[in-house]
Amino acid sequence: MARASKRPCRTLDRPCAGAHARRTVDGVTDLNHPIVLPEAPAAERAAIEAGGVACWEAPLTIDTYEPAEPDRYPLFLERRVYQGSSGKVYPIPFTDRILPGRTPRAWRAIHLENRWIRLVLLPELGGRIHIGYDKTRDFDFFYRNNVIKPALVGLAGPWISGGVEFNWPQHHRPATYLPVDTRIERDEDGSVTVWHSDLDPLQRMRGTHGIRLRGDSALIELEARLVNRTDVSQTFLWWANVAAHAHDRYQSFFPTDVRYVADHARRAITAFPAADRPYYGVDYPALAAERPGADRIDVYANIPVPTSYMITDTADDFFGGYDHRAGAGFVHWADRAIAPGKKQWTWGDGDVGHAWDRHLTDGDGPYVELMAGVFTDNQPDFSWLLPGETRTFRQYWYPIQDIGPAVQATLDAAIGLEVDGCRVRLGVATTAEHTAVHVVLQRGDAPVREWTPAIGPGGPFVAELELESPASRDDLTVVVSLGDRELVAWRAHPAPAGEPWVATEPPAPGEIESADELVLTGLHLVQYRHPTRAAEPYFAEAVARDPGDSRARLALARLAWDRGELEVVLDHLDRAVERLTRRNLNPERGDMHLLRGLAFERLGRLGDAAAAFGKAAWDGALALPAALGRARLAMRTGDTAGALSFAGAAVRADPASGQAIAARVIALRALGRDAAASDALAAARAADPLDPLLAALDDALAPADPRTLLTMAHELHRLGDAERAIGLSRRAAESAPGPFGNPGPLAGYALAAFLDDAGDGEGARAARADARRADPRLAFPSGLDDLGVLDAALAADPSDARANGYLGCWLLDAGRVHDAIVALEASITGGVGDPVVWRNAAVALVNTGGDPVAADARYARAIELAPDDARLVYERDQLSAVRGARPEDRLPAIERSGAGALVRDDLAIEYAGLLVDVDRPDDALAFLGDREFQPFEGGEGRVIAAFDRASAALARRLMAADPAAARDLLTSGIRVPEHLGEGRHPADPVAERFVLLGDAELACGERDAAEAAWRRARDVHGPLAAGTRVVDDRDAWVGVAHVRLGEHDDAERVWASLDARAAELEASADRVDYFATSLPELLLFSIDTAERRADDARRLREAAARGRLLSTANVEEARA
Template identity: 60%
Template sequence: MSDRTSHIRLPAPPPAEQALLDDGGVACWEEDVEIDTYEPGAPDRFPMFFDHRVYQGSDGRVYPLPFVDRIETEPVRRTWKAIHLENRWVRLMLLPEIGGRIHIGYDKTRDYDFFYRNNVIKPALVGLGGPWISGGVEFNWPQHHRPGTYLPVDVHVERGDDGSATVWHSDLDPLQRMRGTHGVRLRPDSSTIEVEAKLFNRTDEPQTFLWWANVAAAVHEEYQSFFPTDVRYVADHARRAITAFPRADRPYYGVDYPELAAHDADADRLDVYSHIPVPTSYMVTETADEFFGGYDHRAGAGFVHWADRDIAPGKKQWTWGNGPIGHAWDRQLTDGDGPYVELMAGVFTDNQPDFSYLLPGETRSFSQFWYPIQDVGVIHQASRDAALSVRVDGTDVVVGIAPSRPVDAEAVVELEGRIVARAQFRAEPGSPYSLSAAVPPGTTRDDLVVTVHEGGRELVTWRRHAPIDGEPWAATEPPAAASLDSIDELLLTAQHLVQYRHPTRAAEPYLRRALELDPDDSRAHLALAELALVRGSYDDALGHVEDAARRLTRRNLNPRTGELHYRRGLVLERLGDLEEAARSFAKAGWDGAFAVAARLGLARVLLRLGRNEQAEAAAARAVELDAANTTAIAALVLARRRLGAAEAAASVLDAARAADPLDPFLAALAGDLGLRDPRTALTIAQDFARHGEVESSLEWAARSELAGPTVFGNTGPVAGYTRALVLDRAGRAAEAVEAREAARRANRDLAFPAGLDDLDALTAAIAAGETAGEPDTVALGLLGSLLLGVRRHEEARDVLVAAVLGGSDDPVVLRNAAVAVANTGGDLDLADGFLAQAFRADGPVPSARLVYERDQLARLRGIDGAARLAAIESSGVDVFRRDDLTIAVLGLLLDVDRVEEARAILASRRFQPFEGGEGLVIAAFDRATLVTARRLLDVDPAAAAALLEAAVDVPENLGEGRHPADPAAELLVLAGDAHLATGAVESAEARWRAARDAGGPLAVAPRPARPDDFWIGAAHLRLGEYPEADAVWAALDASALALEDAYPTPDYFATSLPETLLFAVDDARGRTAAAAELREAASRGRALSAERAEVRA
């Protein structure tokens, strides 16, 4: 953390924009800003296959996105591209180079940042791909957090006829390749910030998505989040738990709020950040209203969010918590701007994870609205026009009205049908109106009706909502597939696992179980066909499609939906049977649900077949059915150009670009696509190829080929192979050979192929090499990466081993071969041999990532600690560049009794944990402290006590805070012993009680016993609580038995398991050792109890 104070200086508008402001308009201009920035480290050159990572409750795989796992510890002054939006009330600063986020939301009328202003760019390891920053508004889609949150987006500024200015941001999602566009809009007559989003599934498959606008608000003891007054309950992630709101009526996140409130009247309120001691999320389960927000009572200002509840039910608060963990994350994410909460607004979702479907070719459009409020307190009702507060104090009612635009309005307060106050008023943003009236004693807010109208138009009305009866449902874990006999339940469970991207349970076992019960079930076959096609297993996909067809067409040649024929068309297109694909797409187009996607598929294959008039008709019909489908528009333009109708094609293209200037396919057709994201350029090349446009495909593939490694990855080699495939299909074999040779020569750093077009290009290159009798080891290696990325592990292993046997000395290929061998139950020594080759190929000093991975494999192979440490130390790497390797070394140093070296590292190095991965460095710190304290205890107990007391609070450089559920019982027991040795009996007993209570009301969530619970039992014994100690020993034995009897599985409802190891070996030895450790702790405990019993006797 930097010692200097950072502050973002907002530039003054240019003269022309200032003139607009002076006339009451909206200023919008681009001007760079300088911000103190902690730069992310370089992406790891090795692809990450996180098959077991849980991220925000869903699948945490990051491939093919390059992964960053280190942030620089000192800031630099960096210039960032910024877009500024301003009217008379509000000023915004947008950062298109960091996901198109709103970084500053400033209320000019109050000199107040209603969105959290982070004056540094200080990423922490929170994002899917690593870096993530706090502050402002982040637009999260298609999963949380936005995979491209730290990547740049394309930008376009639009001026509206109404004087509004909209800054459009757009990109292709780096994982699913759907297109997301969001426009941030200000109008001249309103303080409202409108965000209009357009989400387009430009892929062939249904895709799942969520959308959460993630607003940060600076908080303190007087900041209060507000939600609709009918909100009675809130839910955790995946609805795994619920509690009452605003006062928690049960333990939540392990915190016993009712117990806390018994000693502090408001300690159970979840709407005040300072009352929440641990990282906590909650999401509204049900409300009839459309608003929520936050209010700073200290500043007398805040904001309201409003959106149509029919499509935007999501209302959430997240906080790191007002405790050691939260304070540690505050330091990781900012230098001096303090804590914040996230007040997230979800559209088509009300939980995380909670995904909706986008059909192929479908676009969803919607708007969300925010505006600042002043002086009115917490809001009880709000609309787009105004926010309303109604406070009753004894016999007085005070109504606060904060409009989002200037209004000449009337407010009426009614009690039981009788008007008790009426007032005409003028108000505008920054100048709210307050109305006071007398009411009878005992009157409550619920007794009143308050209406604000302007002319004949109602602006906002408060009236009591009917209560929402009953407690909302909480989710339950589905049974294992083998235990289900209902095909319907099996299919619904499989669909849920796919739709919610479940990170630790697959859909296939449920679908295969359905086929055990009914081998011809068409629904199961079509679901398996979809999964197979997405992974590029074309023959398997076709087999399931044909199996489904036998049942679906047995009595009805025209099934109710077009899915069967649509899916058959996709598979046949990939297999190169274009005539049959065209017939299937044409038949699928009979169904309105598939009409657009099917006609687009038909147009595509007809263009490849040269049947241009038919292609034009199919594309025109697709556009007629969905005028927003830019891919269909592109097909229509291509068909008309082929037919010589250049003016008609240009007319369609010009109109489409005017409506959507950031669409990359349309931009490429107009010759106006930049190379900000080379992967998008390659996607467009592949789009052209699928439409039979040889020269355009070659042109855009060549552009992508020249880009080299970037933050998006490296498309160079695959772009070359794509050119080769296009040339081969065009009959230009000699040029194809040259293209493959260029692909093999290309820089392969960060070349992580993904998707079916990449797979087709690589498969064709491998086949060409086999035909020539010269295996293409580059294509084999790249295909191995792609197959690992889609969990085709056995095939990946075979391909990668073939690349190695063919002579590949690429360290990425060798390392990936090791991963594939280990993760398919292969010989771990063989895997280690591949890693050893990767070491040698990587240069004189291998990558620290390789050293770490080889050490983890050595652990699985049973190599002893001394040998593992020697291997790391002899590698020559800078161990301390990586947290994971440093933590591994710390453990090994302690294993070999080099304690002082470990303590020196822990005292000097700054650590950066992944979100959800906290605890590893604290464990090393505690272990080093305990070893040292035990050595001091006999010779200098006072020094031992001081060391242990200091260790209870984790040093800031470790980057973590101690969770109440990790009470450091051993530290506390030993501290008590040290105090006792100095004669401080009361201090000793206080520490033993702290160890016994194990976090107290802050850690009441049930959990299985752990080996370190031995020290809780030991604390009981030291306090003379013998039955309680016996209960601890029994719990340890019970945990051991459970571990021995049941195969351990991850928590079904886990929100964050940031597993960044690549080896998925079933470590039976480790499970046996864990059970033995539990039993050994129980045995030690009983022996200790026996010793105490002898002393008592």
């Protein structure tokens, strides 16, 4: 039996099927308002009917939960772990709360549609695809979230699920909740591309992605251009993050030669698709022994906990997902040579995942993420972009119907093939219409069947047949061709032999034997942006062994460059050049010469800079930045003819470089060759209308990000266009605080520097005065340009308190904490009334081992200046904890701040814990009883821990007088109330609650129920908790459960494990797990970890001692 099905296309002026998702919370059913897509305008509708592509912009009204205002205080989070790499967020304003309640909001939306597909793009949310809709099947092949409901998942806080998110230069796109610039491009071939562009808020590299549809194809084409516009090499990754609606019949599919998948950073592996070992703490083989197929981790419903996996190897270019319930799915295709990354992530079909479902949607249910990585195959796994380098690539998606999970796919077609003994089910889906394709099924070399169906998007070919004898899929071959052209073919090919490698933690610097390994380890830590291991000690150890080690010296110079220590940069580079040129005046690489030129340029040593850039140009890979450097210097010294020559060399190195073209246009204008300049600029603008530098030269820059005005002002000034630099800095100085931050004050100081350079001293003084008066909120300076204008401001007026405050902020972010204290104290001495400066001074004091009493006084002053500020209350309380303050002293300080301070989840958790500490567990439970919490991804469990601790404390109080009430209290909290925002992870011990529950049952005369509860307390291991966990004081309750059950040998093993862990803490550094992927705690203070380890060890030993006393007493009681 064979068929080629064709379902009619559907109109879209209505909600999609399945959008009316309902959820029930506390017995109340909530109808999720579906997104209603507007009908295409008449002209665009006609384009579709004619077989073309429609594209138009029309707002889309979506129920939206708004983020709270971003934090006014900069966060210096060098030790924060985020997706396995650094969670450093500065200078992006951080948002740590989502407001309750939803309201309809009109979002800017761009609609892209052809006969088969409709897409909705949201430029205000990072240029994501929000809706991917298969018109032929009335099916959302990308997860459609009918509400914008951000949760605290993003690097800077808010993040939404659904659609396709384009993540770069690190995971979850730092600008994921920020707008981008857009342009619609209609090509002569009828295709339409919607371009999105921005400068990433951390490194200021430029990312551009275009989403393209063609009239004759169901392919969704993404074209990306990534440009390192900065002066030095940068690291990056790119993951296109597709969400797909998940349920018990949703299956992810990967190439059939994928035999293993790896966790983040390749810290663990397992077989695929059937996991052959515990993975993420889940013993999949044990589950499969109880329920066949439960080890298949390509099926969402089999994964009970949050889980990632990335393939380790394949010879194929595709993967995707298939909804067996709907009979539809999608394929992703990209050239594996540059796009090896293929990943699945899920929150898991368990309590943790279901809690996150509630945080992220109002009824659309769970999803899986099927991510496609380019120039990366793991997270974290970063690649390098040279200064000025551009990377371009393409990725593709298309919907499939009826064929089942694809076993092979190309840009033309996908094959589904299922074989069960003699039964064969074959499906083919194509991305274009064909009146007749040739489908051949073979077994070995022998033909089985041939067909010539008509086929097209939404009309796949499906055949079911019986073989004469049983076969496997690998015995068969399928070829689909059109004339002489093969569209797609399934042929089994072998998987790589053996298990793939697993990463290991590198040794400490002193334990590494070779200098080569030291440098490579340090470079790895830099490249992967490791959050908890510093690279500098590895390079320093190499230099200590060999002061002339050129690689280590260059690496140290790069770190010093980032810190703005230009003289230190030159010292390291001089040593590197001395070694490299001892025998060969012309080394293979010119990166040390380029960096020397950049340092000389910023120090004003123009002759030295010119010589260094000239030498760097010998390295062809650096021809572009070297020529740009020479062009800048030539303009600065008035050599416009030389500038034009060097700019021409830059254009020849990369004819598409906006910076090179800009340098040429500026030089042409300076030479009076306006017509040639206009022609060059017009041609470049036509090729790349969203390039911000070219737009600025054309006086047409209107970016979504106001910081781009200031960035372009600095670039134009360096290139020699002072007039436009001054104009842009004036515009940027008028900016108000917003989600991108606040460039206003720094733009004012830049304007002053530009005016001083132009000889307008009076104008510069006025600009500095304006900068001092500007709104300082969210003004977080970053980058060497900001450092330069602040240095210039303080050179002009050393008493400028505002400039000193901003400089202190810059230095704190750079890790120059001692220098930051000097600047911040100067700001305070100058009479600054900004709570941010006083708070930053407190942070700097604590993190340099300064006087904590003085730090507390600075917090006190900051709170006087901002009395209702919850963050200041929280941070001051954390300082009190670091200082060893008693709960009896900390609690009143929080309560004096008023209920408004407890809007912060972190402070609310501390408050509940302190209530328990002072024997007010009833108040703690009452406080937790109606407050809703919003966890950060990876930080789940803190609220549950507070809830369990309060419950246990109150139950102990109730036990003597009313054990039934204690039993009811403990039983009611086994399942976590939804308003706490967290679900219990099966690997987290709940032993204390169950021990006390057993005690309460015994007090009520229920011996059997008591023993059942104690068994639940002691049974902490099982198929869902099979991973190793670091022992902590909660494990003491497992030992108590063993004692209650008379299992004294087992109890002793628990006490011994507590002692062993204590010994580990006493003997060695207790560092954060090298492979940690998500520790979102916003680590503010660098505290004495040795003292903390000693306290932890003491508590563990005391718990073990108490446990042994309990065991002894229990044994003696039994003997009596």
